[in-house]
Amino acid sequence: MKLSVSLQKRFSDFDCSFDFTTHANRVGIFGGSGSGKSTLVHMLAGLVQPDSGVIELDGKVLFDSKATISVPTERRRIGVVFQQAHLFPHMSALSNLLYGYRRTPATQRQIKPEALIKVLNLEDLLERNVNTLSGGERQRVALGRAVLSSPRLLLMDEPLSSLDEGLKFQIIPYLLAVFKDFQVPVLLVSHSTNEIRLMTEEVIVVHKGRVSEQIDPETLARQRMGRRRAGYINLFNLQEAKPQDGLLAFDWEGNRLLLSSGLGPEPGMFELSSKDIMLFKKHPEATSARNLIPCRVGGIFDMEGRSGVELHCNKGQLIAQVAQKAIEDLDIVPGREIFAAIKSSAFRRLY
């Protein structure tokens, strides 16, 4: 996907001016509330008319104020998944799903409803009245509905923000499966660094109606670690576990991780705060932490008064967070061998 945007819009109490070009297939738009993220989405979809500027998607001009081009929303072929599902209340889940599909010319249809229904696990919902669906089910139907219109770009405006914390991450595997299986270019708006990291490959940071940075999601997460109470979040994509000593043993990039048995042995995504990693200069004889991983210091970075230590553990990588003084006391320098201790209960399952 190639998306070039240069848009200006002035409201009575807010004005925004977005300029960026991206070639990534999965792009994140990151920013706090009131940063103009939603305005950007609405302008891209044609639901809000910009004052001036240009939108070009894969060589096709969707909006150009100088040439007075403004392709109407219904002909832009840009799918939108909103914060709330906005399902049509007078239709069944199936009719909702097929609403866009039926309005897409047969030659432009790229996705078969049966395949998508299977990926999104919607078989049992099809005949249901949409008003009886749960929040997560509604959002899955809304996602399917947008994808089935075979959009050239799928805009997702904080699609998970209306869901409960637990439910939020259950939807992510579905989203990832859809992106992967159907090759839909995506622009995901979010204020969660975790969502951005799990789902995008490039992120455009917006602040007060302007693009402030265009970086990769990992850099974003490191930048933000100083501002979050939980620090940096390490993510682990783990396969099936085996029980061991009343805990669960997962393989992770050539290491063995022991996690609390309450997390369940199924494969999934787990998180660990950078604050929950303790560093030891030498191998401690005994420790209550069940994970003691030998690693090598890859680098140290400073982020708003805190020190992040990048650790290489076999093929895996961890970020630990320590006080400035600890760096000196432990003599942490790039290349040094060191031990990371992690309690088995410090991990949390995302999905």
Add this chain to the structure above:
Amino acid sequence: MFEFSPNDYQAMALSAKVAITATVISLPFGYAAAYVLVFSRLRGKAVLDGVVNLPLVVPPVVVGYLLLLFLGEQGWAGALLRQFDVRIVFTWWAAVIASLVVGFPLLVRSIRIGMEGIDERLLHASRTLGAPWYDTLTTIILPLSGRSIMAGATLMFARSLGEFGATIIIAGNIPGLTQTIPLAIYDYTNTPGGDSMALSLCFVSVAISFAVLLVNESLVKRFSRQRRP
């Protein structure tokens, strides 16, 4: 208990005919007017709103008189229709037009309230899914405003049944031709010994109105069960 003359029966039939015709004719226009008032970005919407609602506040007699000037032999529209050998004034069509003008604001108001209750974001969703405005209108707005359309039609029908002031001026009070129930009652009250006949027709009028309300209530209920908004 009730005894009705052939004229009375004709008045009842005519009342029903006028009210049904006026309601059916005005439905598409009322729907379009409500759509424009709610969804369009037309300039001068306030003026349109005013014109639509004017008959609600102007005395029906005034409406009737203005219509008479407009549609009468000397009137602008009357003269035009005359060329095609069509005469409206003092026919049952005049009663229909009187009901139409007087009942129209009620219909538009009701549909409008229903349309304003539709979440605008549903319309955004349908547009992003490739539906042009007329498609959104028929597949989203129409079904979701169904209740208000029925409520508006009922209101308009009931108003048409009771229409008197404008009708008597433009359609006259010709038994068997333009005499509806209210006009017949008016005649009886002006006739010595007509009290009991007037009262009988009053009962009929109340009964019809009540039946309309009941039918409407059940329709709205059934509709909302099928399509929960």
